[in-house]
Amino acid sequence: MKRRIVAVSSIMLVFVFISVALLAGLVSAAPSLYSTNNTYSGTAPKYVFMFIGDGMSTPQINAAQMYLGNMDSPDTPAIKTLDFTRFPGVGSADTYDAESFIPDSASTGTALASGVKTFGGIINMDPAKKVSYEPISKKLKKAGYKVGIVTTVTLDHATPAVFYASEPSRGNYYNLASQLVTSGFDYFGGGYFLDPDGKKASVKNPVNILEQAKKNGYKVAATKADILSLDNKSGKVLALDPAAAQASNDSYAMPYELDRKSDQLSLADFVKKGIEVLDNPNGYFMMVEGGKIDWACHANDAAAAIHDTIALNDAVKEALKVYEKHPDETLIIVTGDHETGGMSIGFAGTEYSTFFEKLEKQSKSYVEFDKIVAEYKEKTKAADAKLEDLLPQIKTSYGLIAPTDPEAKSFPELVLNDYEMVKLRDALRKSMSASKVTSTETDYLLYGTYEPLTVTCNHILDNKAGISFATYSHSGLAVPVYAIGAGYQLFYGAYDDTDINKKLAAITKVK
Ligand SMILES: [Zn+2]
Structure with a gap:
């Protein structure tokens, strides 16, 4: 007897809920899952x-x-x-x-x-x-x-x-x-x-x-x-x-x-x-x-x-x-x-960390650093070019510090490691080598259509900050x-x- 009352009450509760839901428009007015609302009945904004x-x-x-x-x-x-x-x-x-x-x-x-x-x-x-x-x-x-x-x-x-x-x-x-x-x-x-x-x-x-x-x-x-x-x-x-x-x-x-x-x-x-x-x-x-x-x-x-x-x-x-x-x-x-x-926010080398404060060290865009590279190319023969000449500008433009820099000990997080130094040397060689720099597929993957030294500085700083890019x-x-x-x-x-x-x-x- 008691059990039967419970059963009837449950059915009534469900019935009441459905009625209320229908009245409130919750069921019948639900929008279609795959449509977006592009109709408007309000006043047009000025x-x-x-x-x-x-x-x-x-x-x-x-x-x-x-x-x-x-x-x-x-x-x-x-x-x-x-x-x-x-x-x-x-x-x-x-x-x-x-x-x-x-x-x-x-x-x-x-x-x-x-x-x-x-x-x-x-x-x-x-x-x-x-x-x-x-x-x-x-x-x-x-x-x-x-x-x-x-x-x-x-x-x-x-x-x-x-x-x-x-x-x-x-x-x-x-x-x-x-x-x-x-x-x-x-x-x-x-x-x-x-x-x-x-x-x-x-x-x-x-x-x-x-x-x-x-x-x-x-x-x-x-x-x-x-x-x-x-x-x-x-x-x-x-x-x-x-x-x-x-x-x-x-x-x-x-x-x-x-x-x-x-x-x-x-x-x-x-x-x-x-x-x-x-x-x-x-x-x-x-x-x-x-x-x-x-x-x-x-x-x-x-x-x-x-x-x-x-x-x-x-x-x-x-x-x-x-x-x-x-x-x-x-x-x-x-x-x-x-x-x-x-x-993307995330880079293999920084795993679960980001260092956005490193981006604060970048004082100019790639366009402005390109001008520094262009000036250097103008006054320097390819055979005489060396990364050491440009390290001071890389430091003031991107905050990146060479391991030999007197300030290296004070800012260890911004010091260029061996791998990054090699990448910069390769990029400078490519920047000095020809006007058409992206002649091979490998060059394109490394530098896109950009000035090799500049885009490499950007990649290094981005990655040190924990940011990566997949494409140009x-x-x-x-x-x-x-x-x-x-x-x-x-x-x-x-x-x-x-x-x-x-x-x-x-x-x-x-x-
Ligand atoms: Zn666009």
Whole structure:
């Protein structure tokens, strides 16, 4: 009798639970396991930011947070979070394109800007290069938003280009820039142009891009004072970093954050200025690229990548000020387009330890150390070259100390061991040997297409810090996606990079 009552009670309990669950929508409204939510019924935000760390995935973000945390707390593991990693909407996006699991910036940019997969190297066109796609930035412009495009690399580079152009090849810099000046977009800020005079283009009588811009009603601000004096009465603006225009290595990009002088403009400066220029009652869309995280990781330069990731976060902070003033009318998305370098926190030689404090010793990026090597090569015959000549610069640039250095006893953790000295001597010999250094497969594995001595210094310091790189190219890792503000909930879960575009289109209600 007693037992029977228990049995009946149990059945009733189960029944009650199921009823409550159904009423609460827990069972019937559960989303399908394999779908992502790309629908939105709220009000479209006025202030929309899309930050793209080029080549930035979890390793680059984690490394930056560990580097900063280690500075504050050298003895106990602690991270210092980058602001955007604490956004409430967090997801993961796959990055493969229409031809490879390892994509490039043109195809992933097309996925983000236009929501379709294409082949590497193509800007907003199908793999057959017949159909052009309209990026969301152009749709938003038509819908009444002002549009800004900001990057640390050149404005005609793949990631910014996918937001204003369509072109069969990312290398058609002059054609891309010609589309930039007819885009009607309101603010272009950051790096310069790779082919402003059309010298590399196959067009007859090319007209200088800045002249074309002026003819199309753009104000060109190319000094720090002119850029800082811009505001929302300046009209359509090209704000070109003077440091990028004068970049001595012909990159025409803004300096690495690690190399940037305190009086030079930062990515955050260009975002802050963009917010002022674009300010209007109908709102704006701003795409901001941290483009040199990718370049640093191609060169396996962990310190340069970390500092540019921190600079991207500083730029995000400017957008957060807008969010704080208009939380219901702002959306900020932060993501990467793909991972670069196959970067990892961990190295065979350091096992379960990391030594991020060693990266603090690196005082300049690989680009600046290349200049030291170039100068040495100019004044030294290959037969006379010896590593001892360059050890003082290796010490001041990378903190790496030769075993014979008087300071070796004080900083044993930064002393070069026999194996590392051999690697440096081999690299210097290779640096001195020929202009085309990567003639063999072994050379490529050791040095990529970089200056052998420079990339070897980077490898040694990275590895001493407990960081390793698997490639000089991109990798197939997924990227994290962070969102805050109107519609952030759509960014929960795991989805494709093309879905980021679809979510943004749903939230801003453009088709
Ligand atoms: Zn990229």
